[in-house]
Amino acid sequence: xxxxxxxxxxxxxxxxxxxxxxxxxxxxxxxxxxxxxxxxxxxxxxxxxxxxxxxxxxxxxxxxxxxxxxxxxxxxxxxxxxxxxxxxxxxxxxxxxxxxxxxxxxxxxxxxxxxxxxxxxxxxxxxxxxxxxxxxxxxxxxxxxxxxxxxxxxxxxxxxxxxxxxxxxxxxxxxxxxxxxxxxxxxxxxxxxxxxxxxxxxxxxxxxxxxxxxxxxxxxxxxxxxxxxxxxxxxxxxxxxxxxxxxxxxxxxxxxxxxxxxxxxxxxxxxxxxxxxxxxxxxxxxxxxxxxxxxxxxxxxxxxxxxxxxxxxxxxxxxxxxxxxxxxxxxxxxxxxxxxxxxxxxxxxxxxxxxxxxxxxxxxxxxxxxxxxxxxxxxxxxxxxxxxxxxxxxxxxxxxxxxxxxxxxxxxxxxxxxxxxxxxxxxxxxxxxxxxxxxxxxxxxxxxxxxxxxxxxxxxxxxxxxxxxxxxxxxxxxxxxxxxxxxxxxxxxxxxxxxxxxxxxxx
Numbered sequence: 001x002x003x004x005x006x007x008x009x010x011x012x013x014x015x016x017x018x019x020x021x022x023x024x025x026x027x028x029x030x031x032x033x034x035x036x037x038x039x040x041x042x043x044x045x046x047x048x049x050x051x052x053x054x055x056x057x058x059x060x061x062x063x064x065x066x067x068x069x070x071x072x073x074x075x076x077x078x079x080x081x082x083x084x085x086x087x088x089x090x091x092x093x094x095x096x097x098x099x100x101x102x103x104x105x106x107x108x109x110x111x112x113x114x115x116x117x118x119x120x121x122x123x124x125x126x127x128x129x130x131x132x133x134x135x136x137x138x139x140x141x142x143x144x145x146x147x148x149x150x151x152x153x154x155x156x157x158x159x160x161x162x163x164x165x166x167x168x169x170x171x172x173x174x175x176x177x178x179x180x181x182x183x184x185x186x187x188x189x190x191x192x193x194x195x196x197x198x199x200x201x202x203x204x205x206x207x208x209x210x211x212x213x214x215x216x217x218x219x220x221x222x223x224x225x226x227x228x229x230x231x232x233x234x235x236x237x238x239x240x241x242x243x244x245x246x247x248x249x250x251x252x253x254x255x256x257x258x259x260x261x262x263x264x265x266x267x268x269x270x271x272x273x274x275x276x277x278x279x280x281x282x283x284x285x286x287x288x289x290x291x292x293x294x295x296x297x298x299x300x301x302x303x304x305x306x307x308x309x310x311x312x313x314x315x316x317x318x319x320x321x322x323x324x325x326x327x328x329x330x331x332x333x334x335x336x337x338x339x340x341x342x343x344x345x346x347x348x349x350x351x352x353x354x355x356x357x358x359x360x361x362x363x364x365x366x367x368x369x370x371x372x373x374x375x376x377x378x379x380x381x382x383x384x385x386x387x388x389x390x391x392x393x394x395x396x397x398x399x400x401x402x403x404x405x406x407x408x409x410x411x412x413x414x415x416x417x418x419x420x421x422x423x424x425x426x427x428x429x430x431x432x433x434x435x436x437x438x439x440x441x442x443x444x445x446x447x448x449x450x451x452x453x454x455x456x457x458x459x460x461x462x463x464x465x466x467x468x469x470x471x472x473x474x475x476x477x478x479x480x481x482x483x484x485x486x487x488x489x490x491x492x493x494x495x496x497x498x499x500x501x502x503x504x505x506x507x
Contacts, residue, residue, distance in 0.1 A: 033421070033435070033503060034422070034435070034441045034442075034487070034501055034502065034503060035066060035067040035500075035501070035502045035503075036441075036442050036490075036499070036500075036501050037067055037499045037500040037501075037502070038490075038499045039451075039490055039491070039492040039495065039497040039498055039499035040056065040497055040499060041054045041055055041056050041497060041498050041499065042055040042056065042058070042496075042497070042498075043055040043464065043468060043498065044459070044464070044489060044498055044500065045078075045460075045464050045468070045469075046456050046459070046460050046464075046483055046486055047080070047100075047483070048097055048477070048481040048482065048483050048484075049097055049098065049113045050064065050065040050484055050486075051063070051064070051065070051070070051113075051115075052064070052065065052067075052486060052500070052502075053078045054073070055073070055468075056073045057073055059073035059074055059075060059076070060073060060074075060075040060076070060077065060078050060102075061073035061074065061075070062078070062111075062115055063500075065484060065486055065502060065503070066502055066503070067500065067502050070115035071111070071115050071117075074104065075102045075103060075104055075121070076103045076104055076105070076106075077101075077102070077103040077469055077470070077471075078100055078101070078102050078103075078111075078469075079100065079101040079102075079103070079469055079471045079473060079474060080095070080096075080097075080100060080101075080471075080473055080474055080477040081095075081096040081099045081100065081101060081129070081136065081149060081473070082094070082095055082096070082473035082474075082476050082477050083095075083129050083131040084472060084473060084476060085131075086205075091206060093476055093480065094131045095477060095480070095481065096134075096149045097113070097481070098112055098113035099111075099112055099113075099118075099147075099149050099152070100112075100113075101126065102117075102121055103121060104121035105121070107121045107122050107123055107124065108121060108123040108124075108125070108126050108138070109121035109122065109123060110136075110147055110154075112152060118147070118152060118154060119138075119147065119154055122140065123138045123139065123140050123157070124138075124139050124140050124141065125138065125139045126138050126139075127139055127144070127200055127201070128200045128201060128203060129149075130164070130203050130209070132206060132207075132209055133164075133209055133211060133226055134148060134149045134150040134226070135147070135148060135149070135213070135226060136149055137162065137200055138157060139157060140156075140157040141157070142160075143157035143158050143159060143160065144157055144158075144159045144160070144161070144162045144200075144215070145157035145158060145159065146162075146213070146228075148226050148227060148228075151226075151227065153226075153227045153228060155224070155227075155228035158217060159215040159216060159217050160215075160216045160217060161214075161215065161216045162200055162213055162214065162215050162216075163197035163198055163199060163200070163213065163214040163215075163239065164197070164198040164199075164200065164203040164207075164209055164213065164214075165195060165196075165197065165198070165209065165210040165212050165213070165214060165223070165243070165248070166195070166196055166197075166198045166207045166208060166209060166210075167193055167194070167195055167208045167209075167210060167252055167255065168193065168194050168196075168207075168208060169191075169192070169193060169194070170182050170183075170192035170193050170194045171194075174194075176194055176196045177196055177197070177198065177199075178196075178197075179196070179197050179238065179239040179240045179243065180194055180195060180196030180197065180240070180243070181194070181195050181196075181240055181243045181244050182194060183195050183243075183248070183249055183252060185249065185252065185253060185256075186249070193252055195210075195243045195248060195252070196243075197214050197239050197243070208255070210248070210251050210252070210255065211225060211226050212224065212225055212226075212231050212232075212248075212251065213225075213226070214239050214242060214243075215234075216234075216239075217234050218234070220234040220235060220236065220237070221234065221236045221237065221238060221239050221241065221242050222234035222235065222236065222242060223242055223245075223247075223248075231247060232245045232247055232248070276295075276318045276319060277292070277293060277294050277295060277318065277319045277334045278292075278293045278318045278319065279291070279292055279293075279318070279319060279320070279321045279332070279334060280293070281312045281321070282304075284308075286310075287308035287309070287310075288308060288309045288310070288311060288312045288323070289304055289305050289307075289308050289309075290304070290305040290307075290309075290312070290321065290323070290332065290336065291303070291304055291305075292304075292305070292334055292335075292336065294334065305336055307336070309323040309324055309325055310324045310325060310326070310327070311323070311324035312324070313329075313347065313349070314349065315331070315347060315348070315349045315350055315355060316349040316350030316351070316355075317350065319333060319334040320332065320333055320334075320339065322347050323342070324342070325342045326342065328342040328343055328344060328345070329342060329343075329344040329345070329346060329347045329357075330342035330343065330344065331347075331370060339370055340366075340370050343359065344357050344358060344359050345358040345359060345360070345361065346358040348381075348382075348383055349383070350368060351383035351384045351385065352383075352384040352385070352387070352402070353367060353368050353384075353402075354366070354367060354368075354373060354374075354383075354384045354389070354402065355367075355368070355370075356381045356382070356383060356389070357376070358376070358381075359376045360376065362376035362377055362378060362379070363376055363377075363378040363379070363380060363381035363391065364376035364377060364378070364381075365381070365384075365389070365404070373402075373404070374400070374403075374404035375404075377393075378391040378392060378393055379391075379392040379393060379394075379395070380392035380397075382415075382416075382417055383417065384402065385417035385418045385419065386417075386418040386419070386421065386436075387401060387402060387418075388400070388401060388407065388408075388417075388418045388423075388436070390415040390416065390417060390423070391410075392410070393410050394410065396410035396411055396412060396413070397410060397411075397412040397413070397414065397415035397425070398410035398411060398412070398415070399415070399418075399423075399438075407436075407438075408434070408436075408437070408438035409438075411427065411438075412425040412426060412427055413426050413427060413428060414426040416453075418436065419455040419456075419457070419485060419487075419488070420455070420456070420485040420486065420487045420488070420502075420503050421435060421436055421503060422434065422435060422441055422487065422488060422501065424453040424455075424488065426446060427446065428446060429445070429446055430443040430444065430445065430446050431443065431444055431445075431446050431449045431451065431453075432444055432453075433453060433488055433501055441501060442490070442501055450492055450493045450494045451490055451491065451492060451493070452490075452491040452493055453488050453489070453490060453491075453501075454488065454489045454491060455485075455487075455488055455489075456483075456485065456486040456487055456488065456489060457483065457485070459489045460478060460483065461478070463489070463491075466478075485503070486500070486502055486503070487500060487501045487502040487503050488500070488501045
C-alpha cells in the first residue's frame with residue numbers, strides 16, 4: 001500500500017513537471033494541428049517574424065507562433081526597429097525585422113528574433129538610428145554607445161561624445177561645421193576633400209558617410225569602426241587631429257576606389273517598367289464616370305467616359321471595373337467596352353482566381369477571364385479563401401471547392417472564410433472554429449455565447465491600436481510587411497480577455 005502511494009505521488013509530480021516544461025498557457029484543441037490558449041490576456045500583437053507578444057498583468061511577454069513561451073511577461077512595451085524614411089527626401093522606410101526594442105521601467109534594451117536579450121533594458125535613451133551605417137546609438141548615464149543592427153555587435157555606452165564622419169569635395173568658400181579638415185589625396189590629381197564631424201542628431205540624412213565614428217573617452221579623442229574596434233587610437237586632444245590622421249586619408253582613397261568600380265549593368269532583356277493601364281472613377285451628383293489612364297509613347301493620357309453609371313465597384317483588376325446600370329451589373333475594360341454586359345444582380349471582387357456573382361437570384365462564380373466556372377445555384381456566396389468558399393443552400397452554409405463541389409456539406413447557420421486552415425462557424429447548438437474537414441477545432445455552447453472569433457490579420461488591423469505601443473514605427477511595420485497566418489483570437493466579450501487558437505506547426 002505504501003509503495004502504491006509513493007508511485008502515485010511520483011506520477012503526479014512527474015506530470016506536473018512535464019506540464020511546467022511545456023507551454024504554460026495553452027491546452028491542446030481537438031485537432032493535433034492546433035493549440036488553444038484560453039482567454040486570459042489583456043491584448044495580443046502579431047509580428048512578421050512569427051512572434052506573438054501578449055499582455056498579461058500589465059506586462060508584455062512573447063510567444064512563438066505555435067504558442068510556446070519565449071519570454072515571460074516583463075516588458076512595458078515591445079517595439080520594432082523601423083527607420084521612417086522622410087518622404088520629402090525620397091528615402092524609403094527601412095525595417096530591421098530581427099531586432100526589437102523592449103522597455104522596462106522607462107529603460108530600453110534590445111532583443112533579437114530568437115528571443116535572446118542582446119541588451120538588457122537598462123539604457124536611458126535611444127538617440128538616433130542611422131540606416132546607412134545600420135547603427136542605433138544609445139545613451140546611459142551620460143555616455144554614448146551603439147548597437148550594430150546588421151551584425152548585432154553591441155558597444156556599451158562609454159564615450160563622452162560621438163560624431164559621424166562625412167566626406168565631400170572641398171569648396172574653399174563653403175562653410176563647414178566644426179570640427180573639420182581639408183584632406184588632399186596623395187596622387188597626381190591631388191584632389192581636395194573635406195572631412196567633417198556631423199552631430200548624431202543631424203546624422204539622419206543620406207550623406208557620404210565613412211564607416212567610422214569619432215569618439216572621445218577619458219579626455220582623449222579617437223575613432224572606432226562600426227563594430228566598435230579602435231580605428232584611430234585615443235591619443236589626440238581634438239577631433240581635427242583625429243581626422244588628420246593618415247588612416248582617414250587612406251579611408252577616403254578606399255571609398256573613392258570603390259565608387260569608381262563600374263556598376264552592374266541591367267540585363268539586356270530588361271526594359272523600363274511602366275505602370276499598367278488603370279481605370280478609376282469620379283462622382284458628380286449621383287452619377288459615376290469612369291476615368292481611363294493609358295500609357296503611351298508620349299506618357300500617360302487620361303480620358304473621361306461620356307457614359308455615366310449608377311454605381312461602380314473595383315473587382316481586383318486595374319484595367320477592368322464593374323459598373324451598375326439600371327440595377328444590373330456588368331464589367332467594362334480599359335477602352336470603355338463591356339466584357340460582361342449589364343445582366344448581373346451583384347458581383348464581388350476577384351479572390352483566388354474566382355469572382356462571385358449573382359444572377360437571377362442565385363450566386364455562382366466566374367474565372368478571371370469572366371467565363372462562368374460554377375453555375376449560379378447558391379442562395380448566398382462568399383469569396384474563395386484557402387481553396388474553399390462558403391455558400392448557402394436551403395438556409396444552411398457549407399463549403400465548396402474550386403470545382404463547385406461540396407467538401408463540407410451545408411450544416412451551419414453562419415460561416416466565415418477559411419484562414420490558417422480554420423473557419424469561424426455557428427450551428428444551432430455551437431459556435432466555434434472548424435478545420436478543413438468540417439470538424440470542430442474549438443467549440444462553445446451557442447446559447448448566450450460570450451465568445452467571438454477574429455482571425456489574426458483582422459485583429460492586427462482593427463483590434464490592436466497603435467496607442468498600445470505609442471509608436472509610429474509600429475504603424476508603418478504593421479501596414480507594410482507580410483505577416484504569417486497565425487490563427488484566430490478568441491475574445492471573451494464579458495471579461496474582455498483574449499486567447500488564441502494557433503496552428504500548432506507554427507509559421
